[in-house]
Amino acid sequence: MVVVGAGFSGLAAALALARAGARVRVLEARDRVGGRVLTGWLDDGTQLDLGAQWIGPTQERMYALVSAYGIDTFPSAAHGAGYVLRRGGRSTEPPAGAEELFAALDSLSAAVDPAEPWRAAEAPRWDRTCLTDWLEGTAADPESARYAGRLLAGGLLAASPDEISVLQMVFYLRGGGGSRLLLGMAGGAQQDRLVGGPAALAQRMAAALPEGSVTCGAPVHAIEQDRAGVLVHTERERVAADAVVVALPPALAGRIRYAPALPALRDGLTQRVPMGSAFKVHAVYPEPFWRADGLSGVGTAVVGPVTETVDNGMPDSGRGVLTAFCYGDEARELREMSAGARRDALLDALTAAVGRRAGRPDELIEYDWSADPYTRGCFCGALTPGSWTRYGPFLRRPVGRIHWAGTETATRWAGYLEGAVRAGERAAAEVTGADRPAD
Amino acid sequence: MVVVGAGFSGLAAALALARAGARVRVLEARDRVGGRVLTGWLDDGTQLDLGAQWIGPTQERMYALVSAYGIDTFPSAAHGAGYVLRRGGRSTEPPAGAEELFAALDSLSAAVDPAEPWRAAEAPRWDRTCLTDWLEGTAADPESARYAGRLLAGGLLAASPDEISVLQMVFYLRGGGGSRLLLGMAGGAQQDRLVGGPAALAQRMAAALPEGSVTCGAPVHAIEQDRAGVLVHTERERVAADAVVVALPPALAGRIRYAPALPALRDGLTQRVPMGSAFKVHAVYPEPFWRADGLSGVGTAVVGPVTETVDNGMPDSGRGVLTAFCYGDEARELREMSAGARRDALLDALTAAVGRRAGRPDELIEYDWSADPYTRGCFCGALTPGSWTRYGPFLRRPVGRIHWAGTETATRWAGYLEGAVRAGERAAAEVTGADRPAD
Structure with a gap:
């Protein structure tokens, strides 16, 4: 079997296929596994989660994986009071x-x-x-x-x-x-972080596959299928298999060449699931100064380029990391600004959130997933207005020997690591004919 | 210079570039030029326009090309009374x-x-x-x-x-x-047809380029650019040039691999311009029997799978051709039906339009552009709700040495052959630095 993409969905599919006794090849475009997760490190060892970062209650598959692969978790930092930035200024209450x-x-x-x-x-x-x-x-x-x-x-x-x-x-x-x-943070989907970040878990999942199963740096360009099987083309090789699980967001799955061509409505779906537009920026300070002021750094805003911030430092020690999330129009506007104007806009927003010391970070670390050709937007794809009722049925429907995974195809926790894993396991069950897991 | 796509937009761009003295290579995925046009023929020589087929007043570039390349035109057939199929039955008047x-x-x-x-x-x-x-x-x-x-x-x-x-x-x-x-038909965008169909014009446009300019069967897989130039990759060759005009709908332009990767917002645009969903079916009869009944065969419907029909035979002679157009939901529903159920649904609609002889055609000829991997939907792409204000500015903005043509990028007659030509000429002018034509 071939799995296209070594994000969480592809890795979960590959592990399930391997457990069922299949020989699996995972072809990954990037030079690393994990998909929309990436861990950065500050010189003092502070972990920066540049992509997906949280797990929380009811995300049972993720907690099971974390436990199975020996990854420690820690609670998201939340010391002190939150804030809501409103037109009139900083408040503790959201609009009524x-x-x-x-x-x-x-x-x-x-x-x-x-x-x-x-x-x-x-x-x-x-x-x-x-x-x-x-x-x-x-x-x-x-x-x-x-x-x-x-x-x-x-x-x-x-x-x-x-x-x-x-x-x-x-x-x-x-x-x-x-x-x-x-x-929610504690008690919600932003409750826990992973030591080493989700990338560490992805690496262990990949390492649990038989030696040589995962090939990085191998973007898949084309998939052929006929009655005998599939042939999956990368730049360097053609991999034959009985079936293939495409564990990419629909927008990227649509960029692969298929022979025979995909049915019109499946192709039409891939034209209608654009990726989100998130801009996540980590402001790094010598210490989490806001904690001393009784502030959690966790808050939301009705105005300004930043919609949410979290204290993304370690809970009890280390450098201060205040992470700003910008979405949709605000993210697009920031992307179009000069680096200097973007920095000013972000620091103004952080200052409004936790005070003027926020204006002088040691570092401001951006990672723009929309610029990454193998992601093209975070957190996930969403069907455009009018498309769910017309193209939704083609989101998961297999096309011959081609099965569709990726967090966008999940029925629980779509858009999350949990959804990615569930979708991968569901696609694997389709291939092996196993009882379909409760996705 | 390289032009990707030998539809009307690519051909117009190539001709303009050649006129400006540039050496041009046109790389076309299909085994033919013309893009979203295709002419079929019945055994008696009756012409079937399977894709785009009309030109009309104010489409000045198309009339100029028709004239320059010696293509004859003829008026769309319209003898007798039209109809509007309404809930209560056939009417001559549209809803008030x-x-x-x-x-x-x-x-x-x-x-x-x-x-x-x-x-x-x-x-x-x-x-x-x-x-x-x-x-x-x-x-x-x-x-x-x-x-x-x-x-x-x-x-x-x-x-x-x-x-x-x-x-x-x-x-x-x-x-x-x-x-x-x-x-409108006469006096409107559906006024005139081309002898041999628009495909005949496309062939003459291609033939007017220097020998060997157009390579068919050469889908472009990747475009690299750097300070020195562009390198355009097909399965078999790499073509170097100073600049490239991509004359494809945005949804398909987004499926090419670009190095360096396209800017986030240009890529985001290509995720948000899905192709339309049209189903065009030609019902062929021994004669245009509706004319004898005083009916034009031209009409519209508030109900049923068919939204519009035209008499698509030659104006004065030959077999009867009644062409049905189905759109959006109706086209998608027809696509999902069995061939038999689709035939029944279409013939019921044609019978309601022009009488029971419509139920027994000699032939029913479908061509589904949505199933064609090098078109993926007709008539054209349209930006999804919410996208014009966010991604519209990236529709035409060049990316380094890459220029964007295709009818979707036109400012006049977007979606039409005329828009395709105007967009191609505008893109060529960008490349050569010529005064921009009034697109």
Whole structure:
């Protein structure tokens, strides 16, 4: 069997296939495994999670992997008070109506089966309605609508709420167990970090495969299939197999050449799942000075380029790391700025969040996943407005010997490491004919 | 210079480059030139236009090419009365409020500069509002809204109105000179056909290039650029040049590998311009029997899988050809049916349009451009809701030595042969530094 992509979804698929007795080749475009995760290190050993970084309650497969591969976890730092940056300045409270909006969307999501969101009774209307319009039509005040849009479309999908349909939103909320779980730090999806970062886990997963299973630096250019099998082409080799699991986001899966050509509607799907637009920046300080001021560094903003910050240092020691997340329009605007203007905009926002010492970091470390040709955007792909009801059924449907994995195809925790693993294991079960795991 | 794609846009670019004295190589994936045009022939010589087929008033570049290359044109057949198929049955009149809806959208389009639609004062709202919602909020009655959605999103963009933003719609209306010109037969964009089909013109354009300029069967897989030039890779060769014009729809341009990788926002654009979903079927009869019944065969439908039909036979003689156009949801549904069920659905619709003899064609000839890996949908790509204001500026902006053509990049008659030619000539002028033609 061949697996395309050695992110968490591809690795999970490969491990499941190997467990079932299959010979597996994993072909990875980059020079490393892990996909949308990357760990950086400061000279004092402080770990910087440049991509996906958290796991939390109900992400059972990730906790099982962490445990199985001997990776330690530690809780996200959260000492002291959070903040909400609002038009009037720093506050401790979000806009009054925001909780109701979260609850109302959670309530809509109860009507959605994340395996078939297009079957919901209201699916056609939700699919063509963008989140902005729904929020503005529902919210008691504009600030709540704006805040909810930034946290939900932005914080969860790295998009602006104009770009996200209500159906995509409630699919995502349902798959992740609701807004409280999705948005929460302790008790939520941002609860725990991994020692060495998720990249360390990916490396151990890869190492658990038989020697030589994983080939890095091998972007897959073409996949041929016929009655006899598949032939997967990289620059340097052609790998024959009975089946292939493509563990890439749909937007990138669409860039592979297929022979015979994919069916029209499967191809059409890949034209309609653009990647999110996140900008994650780590500001590094000699120490986490905000903690001494009684601040957690964890907060959200209704205004400005930064929608969320976290204290991304080690919980009890080391350098101070304040990580800023920018989404959708704000991320795109930052990307278009000069480096100097971007730095100014970010530091102004961090200063507003935790005080003026934030304006003088030792380092400001960016990693733009949208610029990476093997990712092209984070956190994940989302179906464009109007597309779930039309192209959703083709997200997971195999095409002959080709099976589709990647976190975008998960029915639980799509967009997360957990969803990636679940999708990979589900695709592997399709291939082996094993009982399908409860994805 | 290299041009990728020998559709009308690529051929127009190549001719303009050659006229400017450049040596040009045109690399075409298919085994033929012309792109989204294809001519079929019946045994008696009747011409079937399987793809793009019409030209009309204000399409000055196309008439100039037709004249320059000695292609004859003939008027689209239209003998007798049209029809509008409505819920209650066949009518001669469209729903009462439809004209007002067309006029209202034309009026909005006056505020849009098709070179920069994202700058319109109402652009953010229009970009996130789908055409369905605008029509339902504006129309006096549901039937008018439905009809206008089918004719505008469907007839012009081969999409369902849920998938098309108001901004995309008014951009398109403006670029094509308004709904009356766009939707009209005589006096409109469907006025004239080409003897031999547009494919005959494409062949003559290609033949006018220096011997050996065009290489068919040469899909471009990768484009490298550096300070010295570009290197364009096909399966068999690497072609060096000073610059390259990529004359493909954005969705397909995004599937080429670029080194260095394209900027994030240019790549993001290519993730957000899905191709339309049209299904064009030719029903062939011994004679155009509807003409004897006083019917033109030209009509539109508020209901059923077929949105439009035309008499696609020669104006005065030969076999009867009734061509059905299905768009968006209807096209997708037909694609998913068995061949038999599809035939039944289409023939029922044609029977409702012109009478029961339509139920017994000699032949039913389909060509599905969405299944073609070098097109992947017709008529053209359209930016997804929310995308014009965010990614529109990257549609034409060159990336170093790479210039972007294709009808989707035109500011006048985008989506048409005329737009393709204008875009190709504009891209060529970018390369040569010539005065930019009035695209």
